[in-house]
Amino acid sequence: MTRSFMLGGAAVLIALGGYFVLGAAGGDDTAAAWQEYAPEAETGLNVVIFGEKPNETPEDMGDWADYLNDFTGADPTVAVAFESMDKCMTLLVEDTLCGEPSSTLFLNSEGRALFYDGIIVEPQVYDHAGAALRGGEITPMMRAFAADTVSLK
Numbered sequence: 001m002t003r004s005f006m007l008g009g010a011a012v013l014i015a016l017g018g019y020f021v022l023g024a025a026g027g028d029d030t031a032a033a034w035q036e037y038a039p040e041a042e043t044g045l046n047v048v049i050f051g052e053k054p055n056e057t058p059e060d061m062g063d064w065a066d067y068l069n070d071f072t073g074a075d076p077t078v079a080v081a082f083e084s085m086d087k088c089m090t091l092l093v094e095d096t097l098c099g100e101p102s103s104t105l106f107l108n109s110e111g112r113a114l115f116y117d118g119i120i121v122e123p124q125v126y127d128h129a130g131a132a133l134r135g136g137e138i139t140p141m142m143r144a145f146a147a148d149t150v151s152l153k
Helices: 033-037 058-073 085-091 123-134
Strands: 010-016 019-025 045-050 078-083 103-108 113-116 148-150
Touching: 033 085, 033 103, 045 058, 045 085, 045 123, 058 078, 058 123, 085 103, 103 123, 113 123
Parallel strands: 045 078
Antiparallel strands: 010 019, 045 103, 103 113, 113 148
């Protein structure tokens, strides 16, 4: 199953070789930049991946894709968008973090966000983000793989 979320007005979801790209038209100019990525459901969680798909070893690419697919496939309230690194700078107050391709932003409907700089090749990163942004239990193992808390514009 493929899920998408609204970006401004109308959302378009296109499958490209196993990757999904969201595009949008229209929008509300008065809303905070991050709100176009906010989950529709109060308990939802959205993932925004910035930059190109990872240019890593085949093993790292396989791990990255598997862990992302496991995370999104296990939870119907999670949606994923791929955006340019330029878009990263419009969303994060700490825009100097926006340098590493394939960085990931996790956000919930309240605008709380976590940022992981670089490719995610450990499933515990996803476990921590899901628990932290939903008020779940965070184990010591998850803490070792925690993404950074960030402020959104």
